[in-house]
Amino acid sequence: MKKLLAILSIVPIIFLSGCWSSREINTMAIVIGIGIDKTESGYLVTVQVLNQKAIASKKPVDEPSVILYSEEGKNLEEIMRRFTTKTSSILYNAHLRIVVIGEDVAKDGIKDILDFFARGHEFRTDFFFVITKDTTANRVLSILTPFEGVPGMKMFDSLKNSEDTWASTKSIRIVELVNDILADGKNPVITGVEVTDEITDNKMATTSIDALKQTQVTNRTKYFGLGAFKKDKLVGWLDEDESKGYNYIIGNVKETVGYAEYGQKVKITYEVISAKSEIKADLVNGKPTMNVKIDIIANIGTVDGEFDVSKKENEKILSDIAEKKVKLICKKVLNKTQKDLKTDIFEFGEVIHREYPKVWEKIKDDWNNEFVNIPVKITVDVKINQLGQITKPFFIKEKE
Amino acid sequence: MEKIKITSHQLMAITMTYVCGASTIIIASSAASLAKQDAWISAVVAALFGLIVIWLNTYLGGLYPDKTYVEVIQLLLGKWLGGFVVATFVFVCIGGAAQFVWYVGDFFTTQYMTETPTYIIDVLFVIVIVIAIFYGLEAIARASEIFFYIIIAMFILSMFLVMPNINIDNIFPVLEKGIVPVLKGSLPLLAFTVLPLIILNMIYPVNINVNDIKDAKKSMLKGYIIGMSITFISIVMCIFVLGSTITADVRYPVVFLTKEINVGIIFTRLEALIVIVWILTIFNNTLFYFYAGFLGLSQLLKLKDYKKILLPLGLIMAVISNFVYDSVPYEIDWDTNVWFPCIFTYGLILPVVLLIVYCIKNIKTGNKLNMK
Numbered sequence: 001m002k003k004l005l006a007i008l009s010i011v012p013i014i015f016l017s018g019c020w021s022s023r024e025i026n027t028m029a030i031v032i033g034i035g036i037d038k039t040e041s042g043y044l045v046t047v048q049v050l051n052q053k054a055i056a057s058k059k060p061v062d063e064p065s066v067i068l069y070s071e072e073g074k075n076l077e078e079i080m081r082r083f084t085t086k087t088s089s090i091l092y093n094a095h096l097r098i099v100v101i102g103e104d105v106a107k108d109g110i111k112d113i114l115d116f117f118a119r120g121h122e123f124r125t126d127f128f129f130v131i132t133k134d135t136t137a138n139r140v141l142s143i144l145t146p147f148e149g150v151p152g153m154k155m156f157d158s159l160k161n162s163e164d165t166w167a168s169t170k171s172i173r174i175v176e177l178v179n180d181i182l183a184d185g186k187n188p189v190i191t192g193v194e195v196t197d198e199i200t201d202n203k204m205a206t207t208s209i210d211a212l213k214q215t216q217v218t219n220r221t222k223y224f225g226l227g228a229f230k231k232d233k234l235v236g237w238l239d240e241d242e243s244k245g246y247n248y249i250i251g252n253v254k255e256t257v258g259y260a261e262y263g264q265k266v267k268i269t270y271e272v273i274s275a276k277s278e279i280k281a282d283l284v285n286g287k288p289t290m291n292v293k294i295d296i297i298a299n300i301g302t303v304d305g306e307f308d309v310s311k312k313e314n315e316k317i318l319s320d321i322a323e324k325k326v327k328l329i330c331k332k333v334l335n336k337t338q339k340d341l342k343t344d345i346f347e348f349g350e351v352i353h354r355e356y357p358k359v360w361e362k363i364k365d366d367w368n369n370e371f372v373n374i375p376v377k378i379t380v381d382v383k384i385n386q387l388g389q390i391t392k393p394f395f396i397k398e399k400e
Numbered sequence: 401m402e403k404i405k406i407t408s409h410q411l412m413a414i415t416m417t418y419v420c421g422a423s424t425i426i427i428a429s430s431a432a433s434l435a436k437q438d439a440w441i442s443a444v445v446a447a448l449f450g451l452i453v454i455w456l457n458t459y460l461g462g463l464y465p466d467k468t469y470v471e472v473i474q475l476l477l478g479k480w481l482g483g484f485v486v487a488t489f490v491f492v493c494i495g496g497a498a499q500f501v502w503y504v505g506d507f508f509t510t511q512y513m514t515e516t517p518t519y520i521i522d523v524l525f526v527i528v529i530v531i532a533i534f535y536g537l538e539a540i541a542r543a544s545e546i547f548f549y550i551i552i553a554m555f556i557l558s559m560f561l562v563m564p565n566i567n568i569d570n571i572f573p574v575l576e577k578g579i580v581p582v583l584k585g586s587l588p589l590l591a592f593t594v595l596p597l598i599i600l601n602m603i604y605p606v607n608i609n610v611n612d613i614k615d616a617k618k619s620m621l622k623g624y625i626i627g628m629s630i631t632f633i634s635i636v637m638c639i640f641v642l643g644s645t646i647t648a649d650v651r652y653p654v655v656f657l658t659k660e661i662n663v664g665i666i667f668t669r670l671e672a673l674i675v676i677v678w679i680l681t682i683f684n685n686t687l688f689y690f691y692a693g694f695l696g697l698s699q700l701l702k703l704k705d706y707k708k709i710l711l712p713l714g715l716i717m718a719v720i721s722n723f724v725y726d727s728v729p730y731e732i733d734w735d736t737n738v739w740f741p742c743i744f745t746y747g748l749i750l751p752v753v754l755l756i757v758y759c760i761k762n763i764k765t766g767n768k769l770n771m772k
Contacts, residue, residue, distance in 0.1 A: 013524075118650075121511050125659045126668065175660060179570075179643040354572040 026052070028092040032066065032152030035137030036113060037102035042074040046138040047083065047091060048152050055149070065149035068142055076116040093122040097156040099129050100137040100193065106227065106234035111181070114232070117174055128159055128171045131227050131234060133192040140193055143219050155221060159191060162223055167256035167272075168243040169223045181232050184364050185349015189226040189246065192237060196222045230343040230368075238333060245333035248294055248326060249346055249378075251277035257301060260325040262317060266305035270298040270322055273385065281352045288352050288359060290376040292330070298322060299386040303393045310391035319382040326380045334376055344371040405609050410541035412619035412626075413548035414684065418600060419627025420551070421685035422500055423592040425507075425654040425678045427631060428638040430736065433648035435585025437571050440636045442585035447628040449586070450594035453748065454624050457598055458617045460751050461605045463758060465613060469601035470696040473750075476757045485750070486700045492746055493599065493693030494717060500686040501525055501721035504679070506728070507652065511675075522721045529687050530714035533694065534707065537607060540687060547680045555630055558673040559637055561661045566640045591740040593631055595747030596685075597624070602692040651728075654678075690717060 033048035047069050054063045069086050073079040083091055099117065101110060117123050132140050141151065148154040162169045169191040172180075180188035198218050225243040227234050238246060247253045253275040261267050280291045300309050300318075308314060337345060349367050353360040363370045406414075431439040464472050470489065474482035504525050505518035513521075532540055575582070600620070608616045634654050638647040641657055650656045655678075658671040694713050698706030725731040 121514060124669070125656065126662055175642055175646060178646055182643070182645045350569070354569060357573040357576050 023090070023092070027089045029087050029089045030095050031091050031093050032095065032150055033098045033100060033141050033155065034093075034096060035070075035100040035102070035141045036076070036105050037136045037138055038104040038108065039072055041072060043076060043079060043105070044070055044072050044138065045076060045079045046070040046141050048141045048150075049087070049091070050150065064144055066144075066151060068138075070138055076113065077120075093120065094124055096123060096127045097152045098127055098159075100140050100155075101129060101131045101190070102137040103132050103134070103234065105137075106131045106190070106229075109232045111232045114174065114178055114181075118178065125174050128156060128173060129177060129190050130155065130159065130193045130223070131190050133194045133224050133227070133237065135195045139195055140221055143195060143221050145220070151221070155193070159223060163252070164254045165256070167247045167253040168225055168240045170226060170243075170247065170252060181229075183347075183350055183353075185344060185351070185353050185360070185367055186347045187231065187343045187345045188229045189238070189345050190229065190234075192224040192227045193221050194224045196220050228337065228341050228343055228345050230341075235343055236336075236341040238336065241329050242333040242336055245326075245329035245331075246345065248275060249277060249279070249292055249330055249333070251275070251279075251294075258322070258325060258329075260321040262305075262307060262321050266303075266307040268303055268305075268307065268309070268318065268321070269301035270382075271301045272296055272298045279346070279348065279351050281348070281355045283356060283359065284375075286359070288356065288363070288374065290348050290351070290374060292376060292378045294326065294330070294378070294380045296322070296326065296380065296382045297385050298382055300384065300388055306393075306396050308392050308396060309387055315384060318384050322382040322384075323380040326382070327378055330378050330380070334378075338372050338374075342368060342372055344368070348374065348376075404537045404607055406537065406541040406603070406607050408608070408612050408616045408619040410545050411604065411608065411616050412623035413544040414541060414603070414688070415597075415600060415620050415623030416627040416630075417544055417547055417551060417681050417684040418688055419593050419597070419624055420630050420677075420681040421593065421596070421627075422503060422682050423589070423631055424555075424634060424681050425652045425674060426503070427589060427592055428635045428647050428653040429650060430588035430648075431585045431635055432639065432644045432653070434588070435581045436577070436648075437573075437639055437644040438575060438577075438582045439585050439639060439644065439647070440571065440632065441575070441582045443589055443628070443632040443635050445582060446586040446589035446594055447625075447632065449590060450597070450624065450628065451621075453594050454597060454621060456748075456751050456755070457601055458604070458620060460754060461601050462613065462617075465605045465608075465610060468603075468606050468695065468699065469598065469692075470699050472601075472754065474700075476754050476761070483700060486696055489746060489750075490693045490696040490700065492742060493689050493696060494713070495720070495724065496596070497529075497686050497689035497693060498717050498720040498724045500682055500689065501717065502724050502731075504682060504686075505721065506725075506731075507675075507678075510651065511655065519722050523718050525683075525686070526714055526718040526721065528683070529690055530710060532687055533691055533710055537603065537691075540684075540691075544684055547684065551630075551677050551680055552626075554673045554677045555633075558658050558661065558670060558677075559633055561663050561667050561670060562637060562641055562657060564663060565660050566637075567643075568640065570639055570641075570643045571636075587740055588736070589631070591735075591743050593628065595743045596689075598747045598751060599688055599692045602688070602695055690714075 030050040031047050032050055035046035037044040037046070048066045049069065051063055051065055051067050054061045054065045069083055071079050071082050071086065073082060080091060101113065105113070143151060145151045145154040148157065159169055159171050163171050170189055172188065172190055177188050177190070180186050196219065198220050224237070225240050226238045226246060228236050228238060244253070244256060253272060256272045257269060258272065259267055259269045274297045276295045278293045280293070281288050282291055303309055309318060337343060344367065348371065349360070349364070428439065431442050435442045460472065464475070467475065470486050473486050473489070476482065477485055501522050505521040508521050509516060509518050532543070604620065605613050605616060638653045638657050641660055642650070642653060647653045654674050655671050658674045661670045662668050694710060695706065697713070698709055703709065725734065
């Protein structure tokens with residue numbers, strides 16, 4: 001009798017313990033991207049859900065790989081639940097890759113959105129935030145992409161790759177974003193995404209989706225540059241060059257390409273293979289000034305014009321013109337943020353906070369005004385490393 | 401009274417898991433909310449203070465090598481006062497154990513299984529604890545020895561993998577607001593890792609071979625130092641990776657921290673590692689609270705077959721665990737405002753009082769001897 005009782009109580013524990021709150025994979029709607037737009041009544045949320053039928057099937061299916069749902073409502077939690085009135089299964093958010101925030105929403109502040117993403121237990125911390133430029137999040141998420149079938153994944157990968165190799169974007173995750181907003185001497189930037197029209201050969205578009213086939217003009221999503229925030233509100237945009245300058249200053253450039261001109265005819269392209277920056281604060285008469293030191297190692301990419309890059313005496317010229325160019329880009333973005341946007345996205349305030357806590361205590365309340373007038377000295381040091389597969393350009397006339 | 405003896409290595413494993421205990425994934429939050437980016441200094445302060453506590457505890461235990469803490473209290477404070485103090489001590493132990501059970505239930509319902517009633521998780525957890533105690537201290541000690549290696553391996557692995565996300569700037573400026581917030585920040589650490597060490601006096605030194613007592617002291621200290629370094633590392637990493645404000649505002653900062661792990665394409669979504677660590681440590685923690693309460697009660701009532709009250713007491717704990725905290729704000733308020741004075745009384749004031757009483761008694765008897 002005792003044994004029977006024991007068996008009767010142990011067997012259910014073993015076999016049923018995982019059944020509470022269990023969810024089978026075919027009952028989940030896996031959310032890859034979430035877009036948030038502003039409407040009169042609150043938010044319009046668009047979710048990009050994986051179409052399991054199109055992704056998992058072995059035979060080609062004439063269906064898009066993702067399905068879009070959108071829903072309107074006052075706050076995000078409420079909207080996310082209301083999706084169940086439209087979808088067959090409950091949304092599952094742990095595989096979220098990208099959150100697209102509409103420009104209007106970003107201008108009004110994103111604090112409540114961040115709270116929502118940090119509080120919900122299903123959300124992880126490994127997705128990126130982007131904001132739209134001149135378009136809505138709904139539009140961005142609705143664009144199907146060839147090659148990588150899931151648009152949300154494409155945006156995620158593209159953001160990482162462009163940050164690593166082109167340096168005009170910055171991938172930002174929730175922890176960094178929240179910290180940037182919280183810190184007194186720092187403001188966040190979020191990469192902007194826009195929708196472009198591209199003329200494509202319709203025979204080349206190999207996806208079987210009708211929408212892609214029929215139109216001559218294909219819409220693509222493209223990362224535009226960085227949106228500068230003041231606390232949690234979007235205040236302006238940096239274009240490609242300025243975004244690169246920003247990444248140079250904060251030391252976020254991994255690899256990039258840039259060109260510099262020497263005289264009228266010579267144009268040299270550099271491959272930056274490593275860039276480091278060091279931001280230091282100094283006190284001059286009790287007032288803080290910033291010193292930014294950027295160290296770049298670059299290879300020669302292409303040489304356009306009559307200029308022998310292999311000569312020792314030209315090495316100095318090569319690095320000089322590159323230094324000037326980088327300095328110019330950095331000055332440009334500094335000017336824009338100090339004069340125009342008036343927001344400290346470079347963490348200068350935090351540098352002062354770390355190095356001179358007492359000075360910071362005095363200026364921290366008025367930091368936004370202080371930042372506008374703070375002198376910044378930029379020194380760039382470029383070291384030319386390699387020349388590529390050839391030394392002297394082929395098309396250069398030997399001087400007798 | 402069972403005559404089970406444990407080895408000093410087992411004692412080290414027990415102390416280590418016990419010190420990490422409930423705190424591994426929660427404590428960084430309360431420390432950072434008080435000390436901001438200097439919470440790691442708080443951990444050092446608490447660890448140093450803990451050395452005094454651990455010396456006090458082992459000294460007190462060494463006075464009566466064949467008696468548990470509860471028996472020592474009764475011996476020194478007399479039948480009635482001692483009995484009263486023991487009764488409250490038992491109450492604190494059982495209550496504390498119920499609180500930990502609540503933590504486990506709360507963790508799983510906020511993080512993973514939102515629809516499952518907490519009660520089910522609590523009951524499952526309590527069942528395991530009751531079974532463990534039913535098997536006796538020897539089984540527990542051996543299990544702790546295994547846990548010890550699992551915990552160390554998993555913890556080091558997860559901390560190692562999160563290292564690429566470190567942002568060293570997060571801990572500067574050091575001592576921005578002076579030393580006071582740092583000391584304040586060490587209070588929750590004391591309350592959850594250091595002061596509860598007194599409960600281990602229920603097994604030390606009764607369950608140690610008499611010849612091993614010196615060795616046992618050392619291994620207890622060793623276990624304590626390893627446990628505190630784990631706490632310290634978890635706090636430092638939280639501040640390095642998450643920053644002090646996020647650490648302070650997240651409920652389970654170390655789980656949040658390990659969610660950040662993103663090495664290559666392979667090493668992602670590894671927070672379960674730290675959850676395993678935490679389940680093992682909080683299991684040991686709850687176990688010893690419950691063991692202390694249960695043994696204390698049976699010794700107070702002078703029961704012969706003490707395992708008879710195990711099942712009823714387990715049931716009581718399972719029930720209490722369901723309503724021990726009303727809600728999360730209540731829990732936060734309790735942990736900061738009530739638990740600290742409570743454990744301070746039992747973990748520091750009471751041992752000191754006992755030592756004083758012991759000295760007075762000794763002087764008296766010593767005098768008598770001299771007179772004779």
